[in-house]
Amino acid sequence: MKLLEEYKNIKGIKKIRKADNIFAYIVVDNTFDLKYIESFINKIKDFNWETYINGTKIYFLPQELKKSTAIKYICDKFGYKNTFAIGDSIMDKDMLDFCRSSYLLRHGDLVNSLSKENKYIISRECGFRGSEEVLKYIISYK
Known part of the structure; x- marks a missing residue:
């Protein structure tokens, strides 16, 4: 999830977390706009990863982890x-x-x-x- 590191200074992103090198998530606030990370979301789709938005957290998980x-x-x-x-x-x-x-x-x-x-x-x-x-x-x- 090194790809996520380039987004760490995006407005509204409060934290970037990796969970046991299995999946990752970001914590956002109300100033965050999803368009800021659209290119990242599209990149990870090519690797069979999915994005879930749940309140102030956005999760990135491999499909095998469903x-x-x-x-x-x-x-x-x-x-x-x-x-x-x-x-x-x-x-x-x-x-x-x-x-x-x-x-x-x-x-x-x-x-x-x-x-x-x-x-x-x-x-x-x-x-x-x-x-x-x-x-x-x-x-x-x-």
Whole structure:
């Protein structure tokens, strides 16, 4: 992620972080404009990396690091067919789409970006109560 270093002085970028040399993210403020890093986003697409915007953080991850990839690996290895997923952010969308039964917590940012037609079961409650609601639903699943 040395490519990111050339962007460290861009207006609105507060921090650039690398996580165990596996992925990277930047922390931005409200003065940041995504157009400042469009060329970087386009460059990393050529290497099968994806960009996720989640509030004041912008994540850059290799496609192999997606949650759905890990779940598919486990399902293939152990022969699981019935999968459940609980998520709340745009970074969870691929996992939610992959799993047979997907639950979305109302408090997350993904709820606001969905069309009315989606396959997710959305919690009625927010926060811990929403998590508890979804877990009870999964435990009672037959």
